[in-house]
Amino acid sequence: MPSSNLLSPDKLRDFVLLNKVSDNTPEIEKKLSLIRRDTVTKPVIFVGTGTCGMIAGAGETLQSIRNYLSEKAIDAEIVEVGCIGLCSQEPLVDIQLPGKRRISFTKITAPRVESLLDEVLNSALPDGQVLGQYPHPHLEAWEGVRMLSEMPFFRLQNRIVLSNCGIINPFSIEEYIARGGYKSLTRVLRNYSSEKVCNIIEESGLRGRGGGGFPTGKKWKTALSADADERFLICNGDESDPGAFMDRALFEGDPHKIIEGVAIAAYAINARKAYIYVRAEYTLAVDRLKKGISQATEAGLLGHNILNSGYNLTIQVREGAGAFVCGEETALISSLEGKRGTPRPKPPFPAVRGLFGKPTVVNNVETLANVPAILGNGPLWFSGTGTETSKGTKVFALAGKINNTGLVEVSMGTSLYDLIFHIAGGVREGKRIKAVQLGGPSGSCLPEQLLDVKIDYEALQEAGTIMGSGGLVVMDEDTCMVDIAMFFTDFLQRESCGKCIPCREGSRRMHEILENITRRPVSESGHETLERFKGVMQLENLAGVIRDTSLCGLGQTAPNPLISALKYFREEFEEHIFDRKCRANVCKDLRVFYIDIEKCTGCTACAKKCPTTAIIGSPRNPHFIIEDKCIGCGICYDVCKFVAVFVR
């Protein structure tokens, strides 16, 4: 990878400073353009090596590209980039030949590298793997290749936070600077007072992207005006919502944007020390972030007397140790202090008394990633996008049963329908959409008929869900809503910190009630049935108590997934209770397997594996499942090589 010693730290600093004034000297401009790769002298091969790319096999791809180049003695540059957001098409490889535009190819696993490079390095195109080309004013276009921006996936997006993700080399501070990075920090340090920065952010209408939606500028002002000798800034990257990976992609694809955002925010509240709290599971993210911080420190953009402004700032990366509740700001602070991550009562709010008893601002990663662009383009530019109460854009992690899974950024006010059916390409295999889960375990499921709702803090709340941090999971008709509700209650009862009894015990009881209605009853008479009905009737009451009496966000929102499922998918719950039937065939105890006698060859594989000897039959003759003995474990379904086992 191109090292950071392409330029000396002093030179880098000059760049940032010069970048600020309008009359860049031609020499500097030429260098910046070279770093931006406006012209290249040898082929450049970009490989997406975010976590999603690596899982799809980018590591092997990278190795085989290196082998190919060294075998054929071809002089080319290999650049690792982050994730462009199209995770379903990984591993992605882009190639830029001298004089030509950068072009992107999908699903380049190691065996495909040779044929791809054979063709592309000779200016030919392989069939079926071209994704599209990047726009560029001067470079020659590839004929017959669509622009990336023409794809529905990209056309409807508005990429502010993700502008560099997947395009620049995350290991290179020069590339970030060449694309206008650290310009806002320079401007802030030279021209603005802390109050002025707070005012600008307040005017822009930026709200917390972690889910709560608290106005960021207001939070900063509270901390700045609090009387204290020391203040702290914490960047909350403890992204533990299952189904969310926005922060990971940002850390991996564009770490310097977050570092710049953290630096500006710390200046705005006059903090000398900032922490970035990242999940320990995100090893790549931690690594890239640490490298980014040391590069920025070397270039004099962090540390002592930054850019001669007299302002000092150190940023420390802390690895979270895996507790969902630590996403809550007071619990996060406890964790940073080296204690159990239990939340504290508010008020006093952390902005008044937080880490070590000092005023502390906790901001989400995405919130801070918006900050450099706002200060670069002005608050009016930012508030020009979005709706009445929600400004700017929101990043969503799309997952579940859709065609284009990945990471997207859309303007506030876009409808969920557009997001799912246009950007994400609709539901896989032409199935019907059943529900959309927003906001992780604190959020809720929206049914199909509510998908017209606009993405906006208030509109989503009205529809009965929350903006959440941006995890969006799409479910089709093969998903059982009772099972999903049970999944979340199970998650919450495990992750409850145990401080408040309603949350600790209540979430467990909720889970037990749901388990009861999905379990096969020993008998349909007497006490057990009564208990089952009683439990369901009390669910709503229990949910109300948990919501009203818990201390932190985890407990207050813990009933959300269940309540929303009960509200919108009541008939499915009733089916489970009255008919003992799961329409999606997910609930293990409620399904019964059958063997198709036409397809069964009598191989006896299923009968051998059946834990309850419910399968009878002689070799080479069709087998039969005894319904009463079947426990619905599905092992026969998994072992059958002839697809003869089915669920009715």
Add this chain to the structure above:
Amino acid sequence: MPDKLDEIINRHLHLQRDNLLPLLQEVQQALGYLSEESINRIGAALNLNTSKIYGVATFYDQFRFEPKGRFHIQICHGTACHIEKSARIIAETERILKIRQGQTTRDGMFSIEVVNCMGACALSPVIAINDKYYSGLQPRDIKGIIDQCKTNEV
């Protein structure tokens, strides 16, 4: 091993309570788990009660108190993986290895850990064995992967 532990503790001696978590993380990184001995010695060095340290360590999912297997199987059970039937993958793995999640096989070869989310939801269901990832799995694929691990070992 003890030397390594001493070295890590000495590096953190001058630090405050708030560095307890990084210290524990570093020890786990070096030893693979937090042994009773290591917790006792950290307590003695930082002048903290062992019970306090144990209380902190058990709170977080990251820390383990048993050595992990040579092949550490992490199975993702996030929302996206759940609707792609990762529960069946967990059951299948437990059935093949004859251990439950959180346990290690008697020969020390395999251990199973169920994690909340690996952040690779777009490629679900995902499992990782010693940092090598497998995506888009079916329950029937598990046996082949485990057999492959066994042959690699021999």
